[in-house]
Amino acid sequence: MAKKARFFRGRGNATVLKDRDWLTIIGSLLYDKTAEARQLAQRMLTKTKHGRQVRMLRLINKRNPTIAEMQKVTGMSRRTIFRYLNSLEDYGVRMTLNDNFQYEVAVMPSGLRRLL
Secondary structure, eight states, X not given: OOOOOOOBTTTBOTTSSOHHHHHHHHHHHHXXXXXXXXXXHHHHHHHSHHHHHHHXXXXXXXXXXXXXXXHHHHOOOHHHHHHHHHHHHHTTOEEEEOXXXXXXXXXXXXXXXXXX
């Protein structure tokens, strides 16, 4: 008997797009100047996991926040923030922690600069 492909309810195959693909899509939408692209980019920044990661990366790049400041601004739990920081490091972003426990972007891959 042949194995059936596993699908998630209503979502199709979950392995179609990888995390980097989603970041590329969001970056392209942010780079596009049309109103439709901007509107879709804003929706993705607020509603998707990858959008929240991009928002957090922008926050770190702009303000050098502490974990508590990131929690307050993003409304995410401490654990989620650490999970997203680990994901950003998997994408090639290197961050440092200064003496005041503030995060700073040390290395940003060229492919992700479009997100800022």
